[in-house]
Ligand SMILES: O=C(O)CCC(=O)C(=O)O
């Protein structure tokens with residue numbers, strides 16, 4: 001077991017540095033220019049992230065994902081045979097969109113809705129099996145400062161372990177729900193220690209949410225959670241806008257499962273529902289068809305294989 005893997009497994013995440021100050025400023029500028037040019041007239045609550053196709057084609061985030069230090073960390077955490085999931089996504093001030101959650105949400109949904117003791121396919125067994133590991137990786141373009149403007153995520157320490165307490169899946173699932181509720185409501189929430197230019201690789205079972213900015217920035221934080229319009233980037237100082245580049249990766253075994261879960265979500269919401277759009281886009285990006293020649297070369301040279 002490598003040191004990186006051990007750190008990831010113990011705490012639920014691993015973090016490292018990736019970009020210089022110059023690169024951070026350059027990426028912030030490029031992303032915001034694109035965002036404001038394209039979405040100037042759109043209500044911000046409707047557009048808080050750049051979707052997979054935009055992130056891939058307009059901003060070419062593969063240039064970041066294929067950096068040596070990041071690929072090396074993913075190799076250690078996922079083993080040599082992992083797949084890049086094209087859920088490419090650049091968040092722009094989407095600080096309050098998500099409450100506490102785990103990214104393996106659809107597996108847990110499936111567990112709640114469909115799994116019965118006589119069914120062979122057991123979603124929870126798969127997600128706790130290390131050979132079905134899935135991670136999310138964020139590249140943060142500002143410090144995480146929960147007492148100021150936010151900028152990263154908060155997490156519940158070691159919460160990715162609570163799905164394997166007894167080995168009896170249905171029981172583990174219910175126990176995890178109760179423990180998770182108590183932890184998130186009364187336990188300590190730790191801000192991830194990311195600085196501008198860092199990457200954070202976290203387990204898709206780790207409970208997390210975007211860090212809130214300090215309350216003094218707003219009249220009433222509870223209003224803020226209800227009223228997404230206050231997120232309007234146009235009125236924020238440019239340097240305080242939270243920008244994160246997100247993508248996921250999984251072990252090869254988990255790849256088909258990931259797509260199955262995408263389709264499950266699409267069907268659940270209905271194809272035309274805007275909520276399903278993100279998942280649809282992921283399923284529409286295929287390798288090598290959706291990638292340019294340069295991107296394919298970049299992927300090959302860095303030995304990154306997309307789903
Ligand atoms: O607000 C954030 O940075 C967290 C985003 C997140 O958890 C997600 O996209 O799944």
Ligand SMILES: [Fe+2]
Pocket residue numbers: 101102103208
């Ligand atoms: Fe998340």
